[in-house]
Amino acid sequence: MDYEPVIGLEVHVQLATASKLFCGCPAAFGASPNSQTCPVCLGLPGTLPVLNQRAFEWGVKVALAFDCQLACVMKFDRKHYFYPDLPKGFQISQYDQPLSQHGHLDIALGPSTKRIGITRIHMEEDAGKLLHDPVQPASYVDFNRAGVPLLEIVSDPDVRSPEEAYQYLLDLKAVLGYLKVSTCNMEEGSLRCDANISLRQVGTTAFGAKIEIKNLNSFKAVKAALDHEVHRQTSLLQQGGTLAQQTRLWDAKAEATELMRTKEEASDYRYFPEPDLVPFVIDQALVERIRRELPELPAQRCARLAKAYGVSPYDAQVLTQHPSLAELFEGALRLYPHPKPVANWVMGEFLGYLNANGKEPDEVQLRPEWLAHLLEAIDKGTISGTMAKELFVDVLAHQRDPNVLIEERGLRQIVDEAALNQLAEAVIAGHPESVKDYQKGKANALMYLVGQCMRHSDGKANPRQVTEVLKKKLETA
Amino acid sequence: MAVVNQQEVEQVAFLARLALAEAEAAKLASQLDQILQYVQQLQAIPTDEVKPTSHVLALSNITRPDQRQPCVPPEDVLRLAPERHNQFFKVPKIIE
Ligand SMILES: [Zn+2]
Secondary structure, X not given: OOEEEEEEEEXXXXXXXOEOOOOOOEOOOOOOOOOOOOOOXXXXXXXXXXXXXXXXXXXXXXXXXXXXXXXXXXXXXEEEOOOOOOOOOEEEEOOOOOOEEEEEEEEEEOOEEEEEEXXXXXXXXXXXXXXXXXXXXXXXXXXHHOOOEEEXXXXXXOEOOHHHHHHHHXXXXXXXXXXXXXXXXXXXXXXXXXXXXXXXXOOOXXXXXXXXXXXXXXXXXXXXXXXXXXXXXXXXXXOOOOOOOEEEEEEOOOOEEEEOOOOOOOOOOOOEEOOOOOOEEOOHHHHHHHHHHOOOOHHHHHHHHHHHHOOOHHHHHHHOOOHHHHHHXXXXXXXXXXXXXXXXXXXXXXXXXXXXXXXXXXXXXXXXXHHHHHHHHHHHOOOOHHHHHHHXXXXXXXOOOHHHXXXXXXXXXXXXXXXXXXXXXXXXXXXXXXXXXXXXXXXXXXXXXXXXXXHHOOOOEXXXXXXXXXXXXXXXX | OOOXXXXXXXXXXXXXXXXXXXXXXXXXXXXXXXXXXXXXXXHHOOOOOOOOOOOOOOOOOOEEOOOOOOOOOHHXXXXXXXXXXXXXXXXXOXXX
């Protein structure tokens, strides 16, 4: 029997506001433990949470970017559970009147796209961070993160493969990157993802038992964990077994999921309206203002790049995955109007450098004019293609204009005919034996003479040109 | 007819991490039931035409600008901790 996976993804994204969702504590990552708290985010009695206006507007912005229907009136609710990272014993979240519902994201699948529904996007506060002692039976709590604004983006169960899940996350992150509302850094936890997956017989419509997977620290982990679950659940079902709804943890080292043991039996969050927060009317004027401020989004930019510069759909998609890549591409094109080499350098050399150094595109500055200058230098023959690739790494590592580096290091190739003639004549005069060898038909002799020319020019002569000049001189000698 | 039974009281006590003896649970169940029976008189009021209310004040859209305010010094915060470890709250280990 054939089974198909039915996958839904839940993404939590931290908003990069200056202050927390309901109090004035900084929302920044990386401060010393428990140094960014106050009575409100610690849930001390008698305190009053007040919504952060920017977080509210950014929520609207994200909802619009995913074509969600915004609520006319949204409210907050208390979601109760006991966990040491939750100082109040409840999380302020949204239950039955969330910020927005019924959106979608069109993900890139080869040359076409697939529409993945978005069930809802709602606002909530983050919990604190727990560290577990590897030896002692103790855990440590840092409440700096408690109260940081989060958006929860829940997809419809429209995802049909681990690859689609991976692409959904890439495209979702790209949109968030363009909106500039989050650092989207999975290592720092500003973007987190849970996946749920069930299998069903191909051709049927009922859903199987839903398995939720947690502890997914990267998009690659999401894909690997889903791959593992598809195999595990398929073989279980094929052996006549049954699946029960459960939560499993991804173990990246073991490359397997394992059952998460919880003391809680069934979740019973006892949601009720947060009495300390009033309702929020999302009026049309606010929505229209934010809609007008929306930047060009990845899908639009991708279509525009393909149309305007004739780059392939795949290249356009890679180039628009991160706003700074697209800006680099278009910026360099304004100075050096040749889309193909610019795209190749951005996607080949620049992305290669980022991958090799584990960096995101906005973590390494490459000014459009640096790339343009480098490509111009190749065209003019100032440097060779090979030298350009080496120089490119130094441009990034030292953050310098390639033209400056070429001058400083004397990398300029000798392309001047007269200078090359002079060089060749001097080398020929200095090595009569090799000249004789060449005339006797020894091919190695020419290589040797080219080598000598390179040495005398400190490597600045273009070897191909030198060979030409030498040959001409030796033949007429 | 009872609105709440002892089993439900025990479930809520479990969720609230309250350790109730069986006799306590029985007593609370009957008391809670009386309270809920009393409040249930409200069910007689026709509310089909009334919009659900999540908040009793005639206020909406109370927000604050995204500005930072001073925090409480960590030393003062950690004084509230049942136990501390360096600058962390220390709690019993939560995951196996
Ligand atoms: Zn606070």
